[in-house]
Amino acid sequence: MTRNHDIRPARHLRYIASAALIAxxxxxxxxxxxxxxxxxxxxxxxxxxxxxxxxxxxxxxAAKWQAETGDTLTIRQSHGGSxxxxxxxxxxxxxxxxxxALAYDIDAIADNGGALRQDWQTALPDNSxxxxxxxxxxxxxxxxxxxxxxxxxxxxGVQVITPNPKTSGGARWNYLAAWGYALDQGRDAAGARDFxxxxxxxxxxxxxxxxxxxxxxxxxxxxxxxxxxxxxxxLAVNELGPDAFDIVxxxxxxLAEPPxxxxxxxxxxxxxxxxxxxxxxxxxxxxxxxxxxxxFYRPRNAEVAARHAATFPEVKLxxxxxxxxxxxxxxxxxxxxxGIFDQIVAKK
Amino acid sequence: MRAIMGRSVRAGAGPLPxxxxxxxxxxxxxxxxxxxxxxxxxxxxxxxxxxxxxxxTFSDRALAAYRLSFGGALIAAAVSSLAGLLIAWVLVRxxxxxxxxxxxxVDLPFALPTAxxxxxxxxxxxxxxxxxxPLAAVGIRIAFTPVGVIVAMVFIGLPFVxxxxxxxxxxxxxxxxxxxASLGAGRRQILWRVILPALAPGLSAGFALAFARAVGEYGxxxxxxxxxxxxxxxAPLLIVISLEQYDYAGASAIAAVMLIASFILLLIVNGLDxxxxxxxxx
Numbered sequence: 001m002t003r004n005h006d007i008r009p010a011r012h013l014r015y016i017a018s019a020a021l022i023a024x025x026x027x028x029x030x031x032x033x034x035x036x037x038x039x040x041x042x043x044x045x046x047x048x049x050x051x052x053x054x055x056x057x058x059x060x061x062a063a064k065w066q067a068e069t070g071d072t073l074t075i076r077q078s079h080g081g082s083x084x085x086x087x088x089x090x091x092x093x094x095x096x097x098x099x100x101a102l103a104y105d106i107d108a109i110a111d112n113g114g115a116l117r118q119d120w121q122t123a124l125p126d127n128s129x130x131x132x133x134x135x136x137x138x139x140x141x142x143x144x145x146x147x148x149x150x151x152x153x154x155x156x157g158v159q160v161i162t163p164n165p166k167t168s169g170g171a172r173w174n175y176l177a178a179w180g181y182a183l184d185q186g187r188d189a190a191g192a193r194d195f196x197x198x199x200x201x202x203x204x205x206x207x208x209x210x211x212x213x214x215x216x217x218x219x220x221x222x223x224x225x226x227x228x229x230x231x232x233x234x235l236a237v238n239e240l241g242p243d244a245f246d247i248v249x250x251x252x253x254x255l256a257e258p259p260x261x262x263x264x265x266x267x268x269x270x271x272x273x274x275x276x277x278x279x280x281x282x283x284x285x286x287x288x289x290x291x292x293x294x295x296f297y298r299p300r301n302a303e304v305a306a307r308h309a310a311t312f313p314e315v316k317l318x319x320x321x322x323x324x325x326x327x328x329x330x331x332x333x334x335x336x337x338x339g340i341f342d343q344i345v346a347k348k
Numbered sequence: 349m350r351a352i353m354g355r356s357v358r359a360g361a362g363p364l365p366x367x368x369x370x371x372x373x374x375x376x377x378x379x380x381x382x383x384x385x386x387x388x389x390x391x392x393x394x395x396x397x398x399x400x401x402x403x404x405t406f407s408d409r410a411l412a413a414y415r416l417s418f419g420g421a422l423i424a425a426a427v428s429s430l431a432g433l434l435i436a437w438v439l440v441r442x443x444x445x446x447x448x449x450x451x452x453x454v455d456l457p458f459a460l461p462t463a464x465x466x467x468x469x470x471x472x473x474x475x476x477x478x479x480x481x482p483l484a485a486v487g488i489r490i491a492f493t494p495v496g497v498i499v500a501m502v503f504i505g506l507p508f509v510x511x512x513x514x515x516x517x518x519x520x521x522x523x524x525x526x527x528x529a530s531l532g533a534g535r536r537q538i539l540w541r542v543i544l545p546a547l548a549p550g551l552s553a554g555f556a557l558a559f560a561r562a563v564g565e566y567g568x569x570x571x572x573x574x575x576x577x578x579x580x581x582x583a584p585l586l587i588v589i590s591l592e593q594y595d596y597a598g599a600s601a602i603a604a605v606m607l608i609a610s611f612i613l614l615l616i617v618n619g620l621d622x623x624x625x626x627x628x629x630x
Contacts, residue, residue: 084591166589166592204574205574205576206575207575208585219471337593337598342409342577
């Protein structure tokens with residue numbers, strides 16, 4: 001312990017203090033620097049896989065809006081797990097529009113605090129879902145396990161990867177698609193339950209979100225088949241090269257409807273109702289539908305769909321409303337604590 | 349408080365004046381930053397009835413999650429303490445090329461987003477990973493098992509131990525060891541009788557910090573756990589699951605249980621340390 005030693009901390013502190021001062025100056029100047037004045041600003045609170053889609057949509061719509069009204073429009077995007085995003089809006093994130101993975105999450109915004117009205121889903125055509133998707137099976141190249149349909153997933157030795165329906169909105173569609181298939185095969189409710197139970201007995205890992213499951217399947221090489229949204233599966237195949245995976249479209253699947261809605265409370269507070277409604281309506285135009293198809297969402301518009309028929313094979317689809325009686329009922333029966341899913345995965 | 353010649357004689361108060369204002373300031377800050385936010389957890393949890401809280405927080409699945417979270421955190425903190433002590437020892441007592449670099453590397457887990465840590469650890473320990481593949485060949489699985497959970501907890505807990513033990517080691521005089529040796533103590537005796545007692549306060553503080561951090565850790569564990577109900581679900585995941593159902597009260601109830609349990613365990617760790625110190629002084 002020399003005396004030199006005692007001086008050193010002081011010198012350190014001086015360095016740190018000056019560094020902090022410089023950092024503070026930079027920060028302060030960036031705050032004070034005048035931001036480019038935007039006439040209108042919208043916040044679109046969305047879920048994870050739509051990031052690229054809305055980047056394109058925002059660019060196209062802002063240009064269109066400026067041409068029509070002369071206003072400069074800035075659209076900010078926020079992405080995350082669908083449920084987490086809904087909770088942010090409930091807790092006060094001032095979204096002008098929400099574009100989430102399932103109607104239940106927007107229902108929750110209406111139920112908890114009433115930032116939008118209960119019958120929000122009737123505001124826009126097609127259940128307020130301008131684009132759709134479905135659940136497909138992603139398998140390893142050449143389909144070594146010979147998986148063609150849902151019942152192949154129950155075979156011994158087949159490992160199925162799906163996110164946890166308790167934490168992932170997307171995963172709830174996977175579970176319901178399998179359930180609906182079992183019903184379609186002529187099973188009753190108890191039979192469907194056994195079917196889904198057997199399927200989940202083949203699941204070795206329950207990731208908390210869809211991207212986590214994709215990583216487990218693609219990067220970690222775990223599992224023989226990944227249950228995925230069609231848009232995610234197409235993206236995976238396109239990103240990682242078609243020589244690694246095949247997409248198997250089952251004989252029957254569920255129509256996934258990711259809905260969109262204007263958040264009444266915040267558009268009224270911001271005075272942005274008109275532009276928010278125009279923005280969501282833009283998704284239904286041919287231009288918006290083309291962008292949806294480009295990002296692997298199935299377009300609603302028949303003419304656009306016909307143009308992309310090669311990307312989206314024909315598949316028999318059922319809706320959640322027709323088979324299960326809507327999201328609120330499904331959530332209470334299947335996914336809430338103590339519900340059917342909990343009973344299925346409880347330790348055997 | 350009786351003052352004699354301007355100096356307090358109350359047992360426990362030191363020679364410094366200003367005990368009252370200092371205590372007031374301490375309590376105010378502690379309340380603002382720590383206690384009030386935590387009280388909000390209990391207020392939110394009170395939205396449920398007592399039966400519901402019991403049913404929710406002590407279901408088999410919840411109990412399995414607590415076991416993994418608290419048991420895993422205790423094991424991880426023990427491993428971190430041992431490894432952290434060795435690392436601190438090497439960093440302080442030996443001079444080798446790249447020592448400063450190694451010293452800086454210790455802090456990296458503090459700076460890394462936990463999700464990145466989780467993904468990296470999973471990539472390493474997965475059955476097709478660099479470390480996981482040879483282990484999988486002999487039938488040992490780390491990723492997607494409770495063992496993986498502990499690996500992640502050690503990763504984020506280790507720096508706490510190194511950073512609490514290091515300064516104590518630096519202040520430890522070599523002369524004391526030399527004196528012990530000259531009085532005929534063997535190496536093992538010096539370690540047990542001289543070095544470890546001096547390090548104990550820092551080590552137990554490091555253990556407590558590593559443990560507390562591991563209990564609350566979510567980001568890195570979630571990728572490596574596999575999240576199978578009753579087997580590899582951690583308690584923070586149950587909170588997230590409740591939130592996914594917009595069940596704020598239920599999430600807060602589980603959080604409240606975790607808070608109380610953590611508090612009791614930290615109290616025990618600190619109490620043991622205080623007792624040991626009294627025993628040494630007395």
